[in-house]
Amino acid sequence: MSDQPILRIDDLHKKYQQTEVIKGISFDVQEKEVVVIIGPSGTGKSTLLRCINLLTRPDQGRIWLEDLEITAPHTNVDKVRQRIGMVFQEFNLFNHMTALQNVTIGMTKVLKMDREEAHKQGMWELERVGLVDRADHYPAQLSGGQKQRVAIARALGMNPHIMLFDEPTSALDPELIGEVLSVMQKLAREGMTMLVVSHEMGFAREVSNRIIFMESGYIVEQGSPNKLFYNPEFERTRSFLGKISELYGENQESKG
Amino acid sequence: MEFLQDLWLLIQYLLAGTGVTLGVTVIALTTGFLVGVLLATGRVYGSPALSAFTAIYSLVIRAVPVIVVIFILYFVIARFVDLSPFLSGSIALGIASSAYQSEVFRGAIISVPQGQMLAARAVGMSRIAAIRYIILPQALRLAIPPWSNEAAIVLKDSSLVYVIGVAEILRRAEYVSARTLEPFLAFGAAALIYFLLTFLTNRGLDWLERRYRLLM
Numbered sequence: 001m002s003d004q005p006i007l008r009i010d011d012l013h014k015k016y017q018q019t020e021v022i023k024g025i026s027f028d029v030q031e032k033e034v035v036v037i038i039g040p041s042g043t044g045k046s047t048l049l050r051c052i053n054l055l056t057r058p059d060q061g062r063i064w065l066e067d068l069e070i071t072a073p074h075t076n077v078d079k080v081r082q083r084i085g086m087v088f089q090e091f092n093l094f095n096h097m098t099a100l101q102n103v104t105i106g107m108t109k110v111l112k113m114d115r116e117e118a119h120k121q122g123m124w125e126l127e128r129v130g131l132v133d134r135a136d137h138y139p140a141q142l143s144g145g146q147k148q149r150v151a152i153a154r155a156l157g158m159n160p161h162i163m164l165f166d167e168p169t170s171a172l173d174p175e176l177i178g179e180v181l182s183v184m185q186k187l188a189r190e191g192m193t194m195l196v197v198s199h200e201m202g203f204a205r206e207v208s209n210r211i212i213f214m215e216s217g218y219i220v221e222q223g224s225p226n227k228l229f230y231n232p233e234f235e236r237t238r239s240f241l242g243k244i245s246e247l248y249g250e251n252q253e254s255k256g
Numbered sequence: 257m258e259f260l261q262d263l264w265l266l267i268q269y270l271l272a273g274t275g276v277t278l279g280v281t282v283i284a285l286t287t288g289f290l291v292g293v294l295l296a297t298g299r300v301y302g303s304p305a306l307s308a309f310t311a312i313y314s315l316v317i318r319a320v321p322v323i324v325v326i327f328i329l330y331f332v333i334a335r336f337v338d339l340s341p342f343l344s345g346s347i348a349l350g351i352a353s354s355a356y357q358s359e360v361f362r363g364a365i366i367s368v369p370q371g372q373m374l375a376a377r378a379v380g381m382s383r384i385a386a387i388r389y390i391i392l393p394q395a396l397r398l399a400i401p402p403w404s405n406e407a408a409i410v411l412k413d414s415s416l417v418y419v420i421g422v423a424e425i426l427r428r429a430e431y432v433s434a435r436t437l438e439p440f441l442a443f444g445a446a447a448l449i450y451f452l453l454t455f456l457t458n459r460g461l462d463w464l465e466r467r468y469r470l471l472m
Contacts, residue, residue: 055374082380092375095470096394106379109389140471151375158379 004066006031006162006193007052012061014047021047023217024061029162034194036204039214040240045197046089048214049164052195053084066161082110085155085163089170091147093139099126099150100135103157111158125153129183145176149183156187163187165196201245205229213237263441266432270445273428277453280346280414280424285407287350292357293392299358300365301387310358317355323416325352330420345417353410360406364399365391397470404461408454415450425449 005028014022021044029035037045050056052063054070054077063071070080093102100122107118126132129149139147148168155163165184169177181203188194188207198204204211205225212222221228221237232238299310317325329348330341339347368391376386418427429446433439 053378055377078377078380078382081378084378086375086378088371088375088378090371092369092371094372094375094390094394096397105389106381109385110380138471154375154379 005029005064006033006066007195008064009052010062010064012048012051012063013059014044014051014056015059021217022051022058025214025217025219026061027212027219027222029193029195031193032191033210034188034196034208035210035212036208037195037197037212037214038199038204038240038244039220043214044217045214046166049086049166049195049197052164053081053086055086078110082158083161085158085160087148087151087155087163087165087168089167091139091144091151091171093142093147093150093154095139098136098138099131099142099146099153102139102150103154106154106158122153122157125157126150128156128186129153130179143176144172145179148172148180152180152183152187162193162195165194165198167197167199169198169200199244199247201241213240215240262436263445266441266445269432270425270428270449273423273425274449274453276342276422276424277411277414280342280349280417280422281407281411283343283346284349284353284410284414287347288353288357288406288410291350291354293361293396295354295358296361296365297387297392299362301383314355314358317352318359320352322349322352322413323419325349326416326420341417341420341422345414345420345422349410349413349417352413353406356406356409357403360399360402361395363402364395367398368394394470397468400461400465400468404458404465407457407461411454411457412450 007029009028010026012022012025013020025044025048027035037048039045047056051058054075058071061071062069065080065083068075068080070077093099094105097105100119103125104115104118104122107113107121108115113121123132123135126135129152131146131149131153134142134146134150137146139150142150152163152168168184169180172180177200181200184194184196184203185207196203196208208225210222211225211228213220213228215236221232221234228237229241232241295310295313298306299314300307302310326345326348329339329351330344333339334344372390372394373386376390377383381389414424415426418424418430421427425446429442433442436442
């Protein structure tokens with residue numbers, strides 16, 4: 001593992017009109033690290049992820065992706081986004097395309113891969129998320145969990161250096177959460193660098209290397225799952241984790 | 257027997273005009289489609305200046321009677337550019353239709369969920385690629401039902417070009433009426449042809465809509 005982080009964020013600020021959503025956030029993500037961001041809703045977690053792949057332009061602060069400062073003026077944002085996989089809470093699969101086409105469209109139109117190669121690679125990505133048999137289905141014919149797995153395959157198809165997950169299971173029925181989490185767990189085992197906004201405490205505890213607790217635009221506390229769950233520095237962290245564990249359950253296995 | 261023979265002659269005569277009517281309609285709808293899609297895309301995704309221009313274009317064109325657009329093109333513009341009555345009429349109808357079609361497509365583009373654009377950008381597509389591969393293919397499908405309404409209107413409005421002497425169905429029906437003094441027969445037959453054309457067009461578009469229905 002090299003010393004250079006994959007992602008480095010330095011003093012990030014973002015304002016919407018008068019409201020400051022992110023008030024100075026700095027942290028690094030190392031290669032193969034799985035970092036989970038938790039915190040109450042409206043604390044700027046999603047905004048933070050969107051700033052990282054420049055879907056939202058930060059007002060202040062700098063972001064590096066490996067050795068490239070992506071917040072520098074005249075950065076080619078399309079090139080930057082090719083290296084960052086993004087998975088949305090609402091899946092956002094392309095409605096007019098089959099599962100396979102969803103995965104291959106980026107390969108053919110952005111990476112300029114030829115069709116045959118894209119088809120092969122696309123099937124392989126669907127295999128990775130266990131959905132080869134759904135390749136010809138349209139999003140409307142898939143369950144929520146299957147949609148999200150296709151969305152993960154679509155992001156993986158671009159060979160990203162880091163994957164961002166924005167509450168990937170929050171729009172799912174409880175019985176469908178497990179299949180998505182186990183795909184993510186598999187990715188983590190394969191060494192994918194991941195930054196995950198989630199309330200899934202089981203996933204955070206068992207899969208992540210580090211948890212970042214965010215509240216009202218700041219990082220309150222960060223550290224290993226053990227530290228945050230059993231020995232947090234701040235009372236606020238303890239009470240939030242207590243509440244959320246009660247709601248979502250601590251144990252991932254119980255969800256299958 | 258003689259009546260039937262006359263009727264057959266009448267229908268043959270009007271059918272010759274049907275080709276002209278279809279020609280005007282197809283040119284007008286195609287022009288309106290191409291310009292309309294561009295206008296709608298500019299309206300939704302363009303700079304504030306472009307967006308304002310397309311809005312004003314749409315507002316002005318829709319406020320002017322189609323027949324006035326036809327007169328302007330034929331009596332003013334066709335004096336400087338070599339345009340036949342047929343082409344003047346077709347293009348004038350196309351310009352008028354482009355304003356209505358731009359509203360149809362604007363509505364369709366807006367009703368494509370916002371997450372589609374986000375997801376397209378997130379896989380590294382440029383804005384233009386996202387519009388071309390993700391937004392428009394969905395918007396065009398959503399636009400088929402309102403568009404078939406516009407197609408029926410343009411088909412019938414194509415009769416307006418008779419005022420600048422294009423020998424389409426209505427113009428020919430008028431000739432027949434003047435010659436035979438049988439207006440009911442002449443215009444009745446014209447109405448029947450318009451009905452059949454509109455009916456078939458709508459059936460065709462219904463089929464297209466079912467074939468490309470967007471499941472969401």
